[in-house]
Amino acid sequence: MYQHYLNIDDETAAAYYQYGLEALKPFLPYNLYENSHLLFFLDEKPIVLAKWQDSQLKPVKVPKLWGINFDHNLEQTFAVHDLLDDKIQLLCITGNAGTGKTFISLLAGLYQTRKHKFNKVLFTREPLSVGQHIGILPGSAEEKIRDYMKPAFDNLLELTDNDLSFSDLLNERLVEFEAVALMRGRTLTNTFFIIDECQNFDVHVAKTLISRAGKGTKVVMLGSFKQIDNPRLSKDNNGLARVIAAFSGQPLFSHVVLYQNERSHLAQLADELL
Known part of the structure; x- marks a missing residue:
């Protein structure tokens, strides 16, 4: 714990x-x-x-990131502190839908990349949605990846302001998106590596992704145990749960659970009641 x-x-x-x-x-x-x-x-x-x-x-204590402070959400304060902590190389952030896992991870990653602490933010997530597989979507592989990365794009659009525009992020290659299936064989150096929807991975995929980390790379794994879409997995045997159990106690590891829903009261009720 x-x-x-x-x-x-x-x-x-x-x-x-x-x-x-x-x-x-x-x-x-x-x-x-x-x-x-x-x-x-x-x-x-x-x-x-x-x-x-x-x-x-x-x-x-955490600084404001592009004018956003986290005093109203104490668990997010813990998470942002770990996202900025050099000693933590592997961080798991879990919590129900709408608790801000993706938003604060992208925020912290881009903040540090802009300060040249990392070369880029790399974002990946399992190409598996509710009732769909990636082959159902039309278009090229790149277009399909973009469709499945929409949650990250939504969060990036929230971050845009006079100092940080969405087009600047892409043009400066501060953030890249990649499908999980294309990660094998890669070595990531000086990268802030965000892996979303990790509750849908088995332990083999989780191990493959973490082992992409080279020198200077931080791995951030996100997930909600209430949103497991893979019928072969449960809240106990999915890759995210196995990673947390295996790494607990390691000096380079931390785990933060977010509780406060930041999306809406309706979203919170749906998560609690359904």
Whole structure:
């Protein structure tokens, strides 16, 4: 488990304000994973966001990314912190539809690519939709890929402003899109590699994709265990779940679960009720 929600009393809060994060160490859960996130509450109000890293508590603070801040969504704050953290080379972000997994991943990837931390953002997702396979769609392979990448294009259009236009992203080759089937044999260096819909992969595909990572590459795997479209997979045996189980405790790995729906109240109800 990588997210911990802990209640503290007035005395502990006063000690924190006087001595800092060291005052909270006695309240830490036993045997914390490296890169675990901790949210401390006082009277049901969150007062401290922290991460357990290098055997110490570190504060979790993130900058605004193109004017967007994440103070209203604490789990997204944890996720963005990990997306910007050089020590984390493999990050899994899970959560229901509409929690912002794709949006914040693209945002953080493009932010860092613009600062020359990575050469590009590479986005891929399984070419499997609800009730369809890629062969059903008309057009060339490139046109089919573009159709299946529409969720990413939708998110990129939200990011566009005077400083960051969609055409600039494509013209500068800051972001590329590729189908999963075309990834075998590639070596990705200095790449921010986003893999979407990972709940629809088996463990073999997940391993193949992660092992594309070369020097300077960060792998971000996204998925929702409520949206498994592959009838051969379950919430326990899909590739994303297997990756989380296998990598838990590794210093280069982290996992964040998003809960707050950012799309709409209707979308949230549909996810909860259906």
